[in-house]
Amino acid sequence: MMVLVYVDDLIICGNDSAAIQRFKEYLSKCFHMKDLGHLKYFLGVEVARNSSGIFLCQRKYALDIIQEAGLLGAQPVATPLEQNHQLGLATGRYIDQPDRYRRLVGRLIYLCFTRSKLSYCVHTLSHFMQQPREEHWNAAIRIVRYLKGSPGQGILLKSTSDFQRHGWCDSDWAGCPLTRRSTTGWFVFLGHSPISWKTKKQHTVSRSSVEAEYRSMATTCCELKWLRS
Structure with a gap:
């Protein structure tokens, strides 16, 4: 128990x-x-269950974010972040209300609890909490517009899942234009159910794409061993 x-x-x-x-x-x-x-709602997480398993989502929490941003009537977008973005090299003016940006990104961080697809986007935006620029605010608003298209998306913990762990990982190479450090991303399943995911910048600069991939694999293995223990 x-x-x-x-x-x-x-x-x-x-x-x-x-x-x-x-x-x-x-x-x-x-x-x-x-x-x-039976558990139905806890700290913004909605819980539904049937014979297929347990479904977790944060629909009400996502709708609150959309409403607070004033985008209930906005058109949704298909992707949460633009491809080949250059947010690290943004040169626009600093926004007048940085606290508003910090609050929005902070709420998006908590939303990643059931929305693994937002992990990389929120990880990127959290780098600019101290002095966000207009480009960063527009990127955060784009994520909210993406939520508008599927506020009830979540994760399903399947009742047929076994206790075998499966891990997937990937890495870019020197993706950060400022530090030239690579970014690691991992995703772990327990049977057919997602239980752990993360996007994180690597601690040191990798001298090749192979080295970056090996660092990603090492980090994922550490996560799998921790879950096993």
């Missing part, structure tokens, strides 16, 4: 229903608490 605690909210899960019930009865004697039944 496992218990996830956030302030005064609890999620209790396990493979023994009787033990979970005894634990809830014990907590009820110690604290004034309310049992809300």
